[in-house]
Amino acid sequence: MTSQRHHHTLLTKQNNTRQKRIWDLLRHLPTFMFRFLRLLSFVFFLLPAFVVFLYHYFAxxxxxxxxxxxxxxxxxxxxxxxxxxxxxxxxxxxxxxxxxxxxxxxxxxxxxxxxxxxxxxxxxxxxxxxxxxxxxxxxxxxxxxxxxxxxxxxxxxxxxxxxxxxxxxxxxxxxxxxxxxxxxxxxxxxxxxxxxxxxxxxxxxxxxxxxxxxxxxxxxxxxxxxxxxxxxxxxxxxxxxxxxLVTMRSVFHRHGLSASVQRSIFGGISGSNDYDDDLNDDTIKSVATSDDMDVFEAWxxxxxxxxxxxxxxxxxxxxxxxxxxxxxxxxxxxxxxxxxxxxxxxxxxxxxxxxxxxxxxxxxxxxxxxxxxxxxxxxxxxxxxxxxxxxxxxxxxxxxxxxxxxxxxxx
Structure with a gap:
């Protein structure tokens, strides 16, 4: 019974996590599409310069x-x-x-x-x-x-x-x-x-x-x-x-380099999902462990x-x-x-x-x-x-x- 209950709890958590990720994706989809269109326009207007850039690189x-x-x-x-x-x-x-x-x-x-x-x-x-x-x-x-x-x-x-x-x-x-x-x-x-x-x-x-x-x-x-x-x-x-890097963590997050990716790059300790979803200076201080901060200081x-x-x-x-x-x-x-x-x-x-x-x-x-x-x-x-x-x-x-x-x- 205990193992079945544990298995059921685990499946419930996995389903909740999956639903949360789908909802997060849908919630951020308009922002993603807007930024993607901005990127395309940036590439379009700079395309002639990039062609010249490539020519100089290879020639x-x-x-x-x-x-x-x-x-x-x-x-x-x-x-x-x-x-x-x-x-x-x-x-x-x-x-x-x-x-x-x-x-x-x-x-x-x-x-x-x-x-x-x-x-x-x-x-x-x-x-x-x-x-x-x-x-x-x-x-x-x-x-x-x-x-x-x-x-x-x-x-x-x-x-x-x-x-x-x-x-x-x-x-x-x-x-x-x-x-x-x-x-x-x-x-x-x-x-x-x-x-x-x-x-x-x-x-x-x-x-x-x-x-x-x-x-x-x-x-x-x-x-x-x-x-x-x-x-x-x-x-x-x-x-x-x-x-x-310690003072730049929230800035990076706002510009698309999420807290979880930062921890993967610099070797920090994984935190909670809330930490990744809504990061600011206060949550950095309250959620990040001392070991986590030490890692960012070390690099x-x-x-x-x-x-x-x-x-x-x-x-x-x-x-x-x-x-x-x-x-x-x-x-x-x-x-x-x-x-x-x-x-x-x-x-x-x-x-x-x-x-x-x-x-x-x-x-x-x-x-x-x-x-x-x-x-x-x-x-x-x-x-x-x-x-x-x-x-x-x-x-x-x-x-x-x-x-x-x-x-x-x-x-």
Missing amino acids: CDRIAVYYGLKGAIGENGERMWLSRHYLDMYGSRTHVNGNKEKKPVVIFLTGGAWIIGYRMWGCLLARALVPFGILVIIPDYRNFPKVNIKGMVDDVDMSIQWVLDHVEEYGGDGKRVVLVGQSAGAHIGGVVVAKKVLDWIRQQQQQQSYQRSEGSNEEDCRHLKSTYSPQQLCGFITTSSPHN SPYHLVKKCQSEYITLTSEGTTNRSSSSNNNESIDQLKDIFPKLCVIHGTADKTVPVEEAIEFLSLLSNLQIPALSKMYPGWSHTDPILEKPMLGNHLYHRDIYELVRLWTG
Whole structure:
């Protein structure tokens, strides 16, 4: 009797869930159709520009290079050369005014909400920079649901390592590399940079505390498998980036990236159905568990930079003696900036996908930690204006700013 009653209860719950989902689908159908028609109209009016975009992508000086592990087998048994571990390299065969000197390098990480990112999206930036003697590399990385955020970070980190190791074979200067990211790509790049700083600090802590013994595994304390240091990057330019995933959760949900999908991407803990249906700042605080929030903090550049500061204070306090607590803190903050590459934060003031407050708060944090960072705010620009709409309309302000920063940082 008990098992029958339990089975009946389970079937009832399943039926209720199914009915609720059908009702939710019908309830949101008008909104979906309206947004779908808006998308079609957007594609229709921009179709001529997209045709030109595709022409430039396939006709320009571009080669595709595999940056993954040779002969490796993927998670589903496929060969890695069939996966997303390829990068597009622009300008390796272009010599400006007959100059064959090694070129400064831009690694551009495309956006796509961690779901639809593709290396083609950076074609316009590459087309603008290559004629001025810059080698542009745009790596692909696996998206959700193929992998979660950890897999994306590992892919980007591996592509940076490949560039630093092999770019000189293609005419680039491995000592003059600038990392640039837009939207989700900027977020992933920010995570990689912050984790590389944390890895550097932890390796220094190991050396100071004599924890590294002969035959020990040096990777135990590292977040990432790569061996390059953050100082090998001349700079990092973040564009339209969500720096703090904790504050962005409700914003993402309102723009169609549901709370359940966010938890799947970033590894959070599943919550109730009500949490997914009606999400706001109050429900985040009341429903999300502390573990759930910790996961989102763990993949937020904002919180990772704060962690870098706290761990560097620990490093300097362990490595110095007869100093007061205040002097330790001041020294930690003053010297932390030397571990990071040079930074620039770019954002459009009319960005509704990732509000400009994200950039302002991140810049405020960097200022408080005395980590210098340049900033460029584009009045009236939207989330995708820097890489899509403005260049298609002939406005290359973003491209000029990238070029000037690369020249400034790489000499």
